[in-house]
Amino acid sequence: MVEARFRIEGVGEWGVSTTNSVYPPKEDTKMLCRVVSKLAKGTSANAVEIGCGSGLVSMVLKTLGWEVTAYDVNPYAVACTRGNMDANGISGKDSIYEAEFGQDFPIPEEADLIVWNLPYLEEDVNNPGILEKIEDVALTDLPQGGWSRILLDNLEGTSIKLAENVIVILVMRTEPEGSSKVLDWAERGWSWRSLGMERYGSEKVETIGFWRTGSGAKVTILDSCKSTMDEAKSLPSNGWQRVLARSQTNGRGRRKSDWISKDDGLFATWSLDAELLENISPGLIQTCAGAVVSEVLGANMKWPNDIVNRDGVKMGGVLVESANDGTIRVGIGLNKTSFEEKGIIGAGWDETIGDIDSSKVFQRIDGGLSAFFENKEMMAMPDVDSYSRISWKELSRFLSRGVLVSRGNEIFRPTGLNAGGELEVVGIENAVNLRDLEGVRWFVSKS
Structure with missing residues (x-):
């Protein structure tokens, strides 16, 4: 039996006892505890922990006022969690269950939060059988998508309401990338935000928060319009609002200049809450949005708002306007293919990411912008340095060529x-x- 005490300033202190067959609280567990201690509860505060192990994360959540349901495939972990809750005077041990995720594991539809310190060790094919079965499940990730993809499939196949409203917080190994990948979530319409990071030698482990982009708010899609920037004026003022047009006849760029809009391109505008301006300047909003687009397209960004290919030929741009109605509009226009018209040469994203449909490009950009600008009440917005870092990272790719x-x-x-x-x-x-x-x-x- 191993005993230890853990403390989070301003939250509480807990004693934890574990046996040899139960994963003890380590640095990744502590990181997850610090992250959940900073979450804001709403009127509903129902949390689910998968793989509760010692029970420390569940005890932190309970101390913070969450209703917690926890599961573990390891019966010793279930007993350990219940015992630690008793020892710390924390109620709710009857909501700790022995269950294997993906089989007899029910995620309640009313869950507001799911947390999981994902197993991230790779399966050792050269030394099978070193770990006992229950240890293997607790510590080893699955091949071909990992436990993360199993959870994603489960969420999307169980309940639309659950998928559109829940926040999922996972501890994942991101360097070197394991079987569980952030990209799997992004490709299926989920936004994400890094909430914590630790390095263990050559490994980088992060706590990532995921949510369905827009929480189910539908994209306004138009067959044609003069300008999506103008169309965005009539979007609802609440939630994650954006308009996408299949064609645009009178787009505009900086200083109201005309933008040549080819029919196979992307024309969209996002309506953001003007409260962003309390912490972020319009200029930084513009460069951050440009950085998201540049990263999605594998292109370059030329300050302040142009998206260009390696030779500096423009493939698109970002326009930011503030309005008297309490919104900020971020317009993005992009070419899919290169062209030469009226003496103007334009590049397209088919040079950098290939023949990808504009709807898929939109989904990727939508998720990227959501990560920085969508307000999720449970999670804090990124700090100003985050906007500066991604902006400078993408600008540097262009500037590093001796510009x-x-x-x-x-x-x-x-x-x-x-x-x-x-x-x-x-x-x-x-x-x-x-x-x-x-x-x-x-x-x-x-x-």
């Missing part, structure tokens, strides 16, 4: 991005922040 800018008679080298979304540049005589493209020229290497 220079000029303004007036002076040549500058880009060196950073500030919290206002302004480009920091350094010249021979001084350093300045560029607020817009007035008088700015780019010099892009063709190598």
Whole structure:
């Protein structure tokens, strides 16, 4: 029997006893406990823990006022969790069950939160039988999608209401990536946000929060319109709202310039809550949105709002406008294929990610934007540094090729991005922040 005590400042302290056949609380368990301690409860607070092990996570949730149902395939873990709850004076041990997920495991439809410290060890095919069966299930992930995909299949096959309203928090190994993958969720219309991270040698383990993008709010889809930016003015003011047009006849870019809209491209606008501006500048919203698009397309981003191919040829752009109705509109226009028209040359995403339909590209961008801008009351929004990091990461791919800018008679080298979304540049005589493209020229290497 191993005994230890764990404490979270401002939440509580718990004694935990485990036997040799039960996974003891380790750094990944503590990380998950810290994450759940920061979640905000709503009027309904029903949590499910899969693989409760020692019971520490369930006890933290119970201490915070959640109603908890917990499961484990290991009967010793079930007994351990119940015993630890008794020892800490925590009620609810009758809601701890022995069950194998995917077989006799029921997820209540009223669940608001699911937590699981996923097994992330790879199966050792060269040394089978080292672990007992119950230890193998607790510690080893499954091949071809892992336990994560089993959970995803279960959620989407059980109840639409559950899938659209639940928050799922998983501990996953992301470097090197294991069988359970974040991408599986993203490809099926779920948004995600990293809530915690630990490194153990060469391994990176993260606590990831997942939710159905928009929580079931449908996309407004139009066959044709003049401009999705204008159409977005009539979207409802609550929830994750966006409009997608199959064709656009009068799109616009920066400073109300015309945007040539090819019929096989993507034309969409998202309506965001203006409360974002209390913490994030419009410039940083624009660069972050551009970074999401650039990452999805495997393209480059040219400050402040252009999406370009490797040679700097434009394939799309991002436009941000604030309105008096308490919303911010983020418009995105992208070409699927390259073209030359009226002396204008455009690139397309078929150069970078291939012949992918615009609806699939939209889904990926929708999830990426949701990760940064959709307000989920249970989880905190990303901090300002998160918006800056992804913006600079995507800008750097373009700038790393020795890109220079000029303004007036002076040549500058880009060196950073500030919290206002302004480009920091350094010249021979001084350093300045560029607020817009007035008088700015780019010099892009063709190598």
